[in-house]
Amino acid sequence: MRHVSILITNEAVLASIVDPRIIFTGANDFLAALGKPPAFNVQLVGLQKEIRLHGGLFSVHTDAVLGEIKKTDLIIVPAFGGDMATAIARNAEFIPWITDQHYKGAEVASLCVGAFLLAATGMLNGKECSTHWRFANEFREMFPDITLVDDRIVTEQKGLYSSGGATSYWNLLLYLIEKHAGRDISIMAAKMFALEIDRKSQSPFIMFNGQKTHEDEPIKKAQEFIEANITEKISVEDLALKYAIGKRHFERRFKKATNNSPLEYIQRVKIEAAKKHLESSRKNINEVMYDVGYSDTKAFRTVFKKITGLSPVEYRNKYNNIN
Incomplete structure (x- = not known):
């Protein structure tokens, strides 16, 4: 029998404590x-x-205070609210204990923004991690040595697990149930709690909001230009020329400032606009495509699915209820 320690951190989100307890005891x-x-x-x-x-x-x-647990098998780090840096500081006492337990063989799973506390242990450096898509830019700034895969629901890196945002942690919990209690019990839990098993991506839920907290003013102006000219076909060469920066240097600076290449940024801005049209208008797919500056149907559908994980038709059917 595996010992599961669900941490009750300061400012923990109650649901991310109750839900793991319910599913493991279930x-x-x-x-x-x-x-x-x-x-x-x-x-x-x-x-x-x-x-x-x-x-x-x-x-x-609590069932036990931290010092009473000398050996555990699985640690659940819940989500917490408030400012992330403050939350880490308020929960700093957990960090050496988590690290020590992991080195003794315990697995550690963070739920949603609990990834910030797991990342603060240093054990994720050089590894991949998931967290809530809304906090992706902040996470990358705080932990540049970790590869954030903000579209992923579940990551597993040598006994360290993380999940995407909000209730997507249920998929990580199902994953852990399957690993330690078997596929049949995981399926039973998914059915009992009405969960979609094996969901891999949180891409359909991501709302792109370009990173603008950097201090590179020409790049910030380029971002604003892209966002103000969604219907236009914008090339990287045009942007570099407009802001009098060599193309390669412009690409390097843009990537450093925004965590996206210029082409990725253009695509994500256009697709975010397309998503809003599909959610709230009666326009057909081609009309939406033209509104965001695409003229090639195949290219539009390919980029849309790459970014959201759904085709434009699937996305509209999922989020638009206009008759």
């Missing part, structure tokens, strides 16, 4: 119904016996 219930022994010993672990969350609205009583 897996034990499914196993019991099949006449099998439990797979998980689940404990809530914090810095003290009682932790108040959400401005004191809720109180969580």
Whole structure:
């Protein structure tokens, strides 16, 4: 039986504590119904016996304080609210314990923005990680040595796991249930909790908002120009010439400032505009395509699916309910 430690961090999001406990204890219930022994010993672990969350609205009583857990098998790092740097500082006492337990053989799984605390351990340096797409730019700035795959729902890197944003952590929890209790129990959990099993990407949910917190003013002006001229066909050469920067140097500066190549940025801005049209208008696919500066149907569909994970038709059917 694997010992699961769900951390009760300061400013933890309550759902990301309750949901893991429900699914792991639920897996034990499914196993019991099949006449099998439990797979998980689940404990809530914090810095003290009682932790108040959400401005004191809720109180969580832990099963154990951190120092009492000498050995665990799986650590769940919940999401937390507020400023990320502040949240890491307020939970700094967890970092050496998480690191020590991992070196003793424990797996560590972060849910949503819990990835910031996992990243702060340094154990993800040189590895891939997922988190909520909304915090992607902030994560990259804080942890440049980690490869953020912000479209991914689940990452696994040598016993370190992370999940995409918000409730997509359920897919990581199902993944862990399958790994440690079997596919049949994972499927049973997915059906019981009405979850879509094996979902791989959070791309359909990402709302692109170009990184503009940098100090490179010509690049910022180029970004604003791209965003103000969605219907136009804009080339990298045109942008470099417009801002009097050599093409290769412009591409390097743009990538450094925005985490996207100029071409990627142009595509993502156009596709974000296309998504809004598909969500809220009666325009057909070709009309939307022309509105965002594409004239080649195949190219538009290819780029749209690459960025969102869905075809334009699938996206409209999913998000547009205009009759």
